[in-house]
Amino acid sequence: MSTPTDTVDVDVVIIGAGISGLGAAHRITEANPGIRYVILERRDRIGGTWDLFRYPGVRSDSSVFTLCFPWEPWTRKEGVADGADIREYLDEDTPFPDRETTETAYKLTAGYRQLFNDVMDYVREQVTDPKLSAVRQRVRWWSAIALLRCLASSPAAAEQTLLNRSAVAAADDESEVDAYAEPRVLDTDLDDTLEAEDVTVGADTGDNDETDTKARKRLRELAAQAAALKGPRSDAKLKRLIPLLKELIDQGYHPIVFCRYIPTADYLAEHLGPALSKVKDLHIDAVTGTLPPEERETRVNTLSAHDGPRLLIATDCLSEGINLQDGFTAVVHYDLAWNPTRHEQREGRVDRF
Numbered sequence: 415m416s417t418p419t420d421t422v423d424v425d426v427v428i429i430g431a432g433i434s435g436l437g438a439a440h441r442i443t444e445a446n447p448g449i450r451y452v453i454l455e456r457r458d459r460i461g462g463t464w465d466l467f468r469y470p471g472v473r474s475d476s477s478v479f480t481l482c483f484p485w486e487p488w489t490r491k492e493g494v495a496d497g498a499d500i501r502e503y504l505d506e507d508t509p510f511p512d513r514e515t516t517e518t519a520y521k522l523t524a525g526y527r528q529l530f531n532d533v534m535d536y537v538r539e540q541v542t543d544p545k546l547s548a549v550r551q552r553v554r555w556w557s558a559i560a561l562l563r564c565l566a567s568s569p570a571a572a573e574q575t576l577l578n579r580s581a582v583a584a585a586d587d588e589s590e591v592d593a594y595a596e597p598r599v600l601d602t603d604l605d606d607t608l609e610a611e612d613v614t615v616g617a618d619t620g621d622n623d624e625t626d627t628k629a630r631k632r633l634r635e636l637a638a639q640a641a642a643l644k645g646p647r648s649d650a651k652l653k654r655l656i657p658l659l660k661e662l663i664d665q666g667y668h669p670i671v672f673c674r675y676i677p678t679a680d681y682l683a684e685h686l687g688p689a690l691s692k693v694k695d696l697h698i699d700a701v702t703g704t705l706p707p708e709e710r711e712t713r714v715n716t717l718s719a720h721d722g723p724r725l726l727i728a729t730d731c732l733s734e735g736i737n738l739q740d741g742f743t744a745v746v747h748y749d750l751a752w753n754p755t756r757h758e759q760r761e762g763r764v765d766r767f
Contacts, residue, residue, distance in 0.1 A: 424450045431455035432462015433481055433504070440485065457762075464500040466758055468515065472497040513765055520654040529572070529639045533565055536632055552588045553580060556595035563599065567674055567749045568651070569643040570681035576637035601753035645685060652682070655748065656689045663693055663723045667744040670726045672760045674749035676702045682727050682748065695722035703731040711736060718742070730756065738763040 426442055428435045431453050439451055459465050464472075474481060478495040482488040482503065490499065522530065537558035541551065557580040564571040585591040596602055646653035655671070662669045671686075673679040683700035690696055697720045701710045710731065717724050718741025726742060730751075745761050 422452065424452045426451040428453045430462055431457075431460040432464070433483075433500075435462065436460065436504075437483060440483070458765075461501050461504050464497045464504070467754055468497060468513075468757075474500065513761070518654060518658060520650040523643075523648050523650050525639075525643055525648050526569075526650065529636070529643065530565060532639065533561065533572075533636060536636065537561060540629070549585065549588055549591065552591045553583060553585060556580075556591060556599055557583075560595070560599050563752075564675060564677075565640070568678040568681050569640045569649055570677040571675040572640040573637045574677045576633045576640060599752075601751045601756050644681065646689065651748075652685060655682075655746070656686070658746065659686070659690065659725065660693065662744050662746075663690075663696065663725070668724045668726075668742045669744040669746055670728060670732075670738060670742045670760075670764065671746045671748050672732075673727065673729050674751065676704060676729060678749065679727050679729050686725065686727070690725070693723055696725060697722065698725045698727070700727040701732055702729045714738065714741065730760070732763065736763065739765070 425446075426449060428438050428442075428451060435453055435455070439453055442451055443449055457466070473496045474494050477493050478488050478490075478500070479493065481500075486503075488495075488503065490503075492499065495503075537554075540554045541558055543551075543554075546554065560580075561572070561575050564575040585594070643649055646656060659669055659671070671682060673682065679700050679702045683698065687698055690698070697717055699713050699717045701713050705713070714726065714732070714736060717726055718738075724741065726738075732738065742764050745764050747757055747760065751757060
């Protein structure tokens with residue numbers, strides 16, 4: 415690796431080691447033998463888009479025969495290829511190890527399924543109310559989506575969201591509602607200069623002076639349902655996580671469990687301690703946006719310095735800006751982001767040099 419004082423003289427700088435970048439390097443040297451070039455790639459693997467986006471179902475958006483290199487034709491029968499096949503076609507050969515990935519599934523318990531159905535009935539009623547103005551309907555629409563995301567995250571996140579007033583409840587126009595809610599609900603704001611928010615938007619869209627409306631009573635009832643589902647007995651997602659973490663730790667990994675919301679991270683910290691109490695010398699800590707940046711870094715460093723097994727539970731406040739590769743070796747996405755780039759940001763804190 416060059417030091418900042420080193421100077422490398424080249425004729426051409428190519429940005430990005432994807433299909434276009436590799437193709438450009440070949441064409442440039444083919445037309446200009448002896449030319450000096452360098453390919454700059456921020457990540458530690460070639461492949462560009464096809465290595466970056468690894469979520470299920472990612473495929474080429476046009477005929478793969480138009481993407482492949484003329485000097486190395488595509489020989490498979492598929493005209494539209496998935497990401498894994500394109501990565502294999504590129505035949506990456508670098509000193510970096512392959513990233514190993516896996517997925518797991520769980521089935522909702524009867525109680526959790528009933529809560530989902532009850533929440534769906536409630537939000538449908540709220541959003542389709544014919545007496546709503548366009549702004550109020552927009553407020554309820556975003557709040558409904560936020561509530562469903564929290565419900566899928568954990569009973570704790572669902573409970574808090576059901577009890578909290580919506581952050582957009584007092585908005586005066588639709589553009590104001592969209593500007594606040596869209597990046598927080600859909601995970602669209604991934605600017606590296608901004609800290610990822612891990613708070614819930616809130617489900618109560620009523621006025622502040624309405625203390626005991628029918629809607630608020632219903633929200634309290636749903637919150638009580640969510641609270642009753644806490645723990646591995648009623649929460650199948652948590653129940654599935656426990657043996658998965660045991661397996662990773664037994665294999666010598668130091669996992670990070672990424673959550674979308676603060677209540678979910680706190681909930682996991684509360685339940686994983688007792689559930690993994692038989693793992694000898696295991697240290698567990700949770701880091702969320704409730705902590706100032708300096709304390710987050712201190713906690714991460716303290717846990718990383720532990721010689722034995724360690725488990726970090728974090729929200730996306732750690733998905734940017736902090737290197738975690740020295741202390742942790744596996745990533746568990748407890749909550750899937752709606753923007754897959756968030757997964758890459760999380761994994762990139764660990765899978766790097």
